[in-house]
Amino acid sequence: MTYLVTGATGGYGSYALKVLKELVPVSETYVLARSEEKGQALKDAGYHVRIGTYSDEVSMKEALTGIDRLLFVSMGTDNRQANQKNVVSAAKEAGVSYIAYTSFPDADNSKSGLSGDHRFTEKLIKDSGIAYTFLRNNWYLENEMPIIGAAMASGKFVYAAGEGKTGWALKREYAEVGAKALAGSDFPEVLELSRKPTTYVELAEALEKGTGKKLEVISGSDQVFIDSLMAVGLPENVAEIFLSFQYDIKDGQLDVNSTDFEKALGHDLTPFPEALKELLK
Structure with missing residues (x-):
């Protein structure tokens, strides 16, 4: 083979x-x-x-x-x-x-x-x-590093997705399922790989727990969100791309409930505080 x-x-x-x-x-x-x-x-x-x-x-x-x-x-x-x-x-x-x-x-x-x-x-x-x-x-937790990095630099965790939820997990966890599928695991034709959907407020709480840093959590306007990313060096056009992701999340496009992920992995996903600490090493 x-x-x-x-x-x-x-x-x-x-x-x-x-x-x-x-x-x-x-x-x-x-x-x-x-x-x-x-x-x-x-x-x-x-x-x-x-x-x-x-x-x-x-x-x-x-x-x-x-x-x-x-x-x-x-x-x-x-x-x-x-x-x-x-x-x-x-x-x-x-x-x-x-x-x-x-x-x-x-x-x-x-x-x-x-x-x-x-x-x-x-x-x-x-x-x-x-x-x-x-x-x-669903969505790599790594995709949120501009927001997380800005929060760690400024003490302000700014998002624009309202109450939208996302099934975040680490890229390596998604890749583990990909490797198992390639190797011949008996998987169905479709795997919805999503953690239990989570809000940005919950993500900020996990970041506080993982780092010990107290954050001001701000549900901001589009411009406030863009400004927060530009303040840490992102060009405006890149910040606008990240804003488009916020729209998707606000609209529920990543709010997918499924038990496929942990079943395919054969073990639990990394808890958010630990996953965030891993990304910030």
Whole structure:
């Protein structure tokens, strides 16, 4: 059996490989890198490195030739539908038998602007006839580091999502499920990977508990939120992207209740105070 992880040099892919090496032989594990240089460290660690990019279907077909099981880590938003279509087409041509794809929470019903590309990719995979598991990852706790960093610097925890709730967890926990799916765990076709949804007020309380730092928790306007991020060095256009995430959360797009996550992990998720301490090391 052969296994390939895309995005292997990124955060999620790196975490997935750490788990995967305990589940399947490194000698049977392949990784996708954009260049020989980017893949050198993984090659030195004993992994087979395949060179390819999502935007180049020919390179993807070559990279996936001889691969049985694929952990398909979704790319950034730029031209995502066309590029990810290349991956699915290449996987089908190469004879890949299984795809675990990192998708978006409640992708079937989500109104988030982030969900459409994932819904599109899920349909491609379904239509390909390849067996699959959709890993509908809720929200990485790491995504909140600009807010958390600003709070630690200023003593003010500012958010603009109202009473909206999110199923946060650590990226490594989502990646652990991805690795287990790739290795052959008997998972269903869809996993809604979400912790019990939590508000920003509860997140701030956990941050106080984890760090011992007293915070002023502020439910601010859009401008107050942007100003708080710009005060710690984020450019305005980046702060506005984070504001768009606040809109999704306020609108309930990440408020997904599911018991899939801990069942798939086989153990509890890291408690918030400990998870936050881990991120702030």
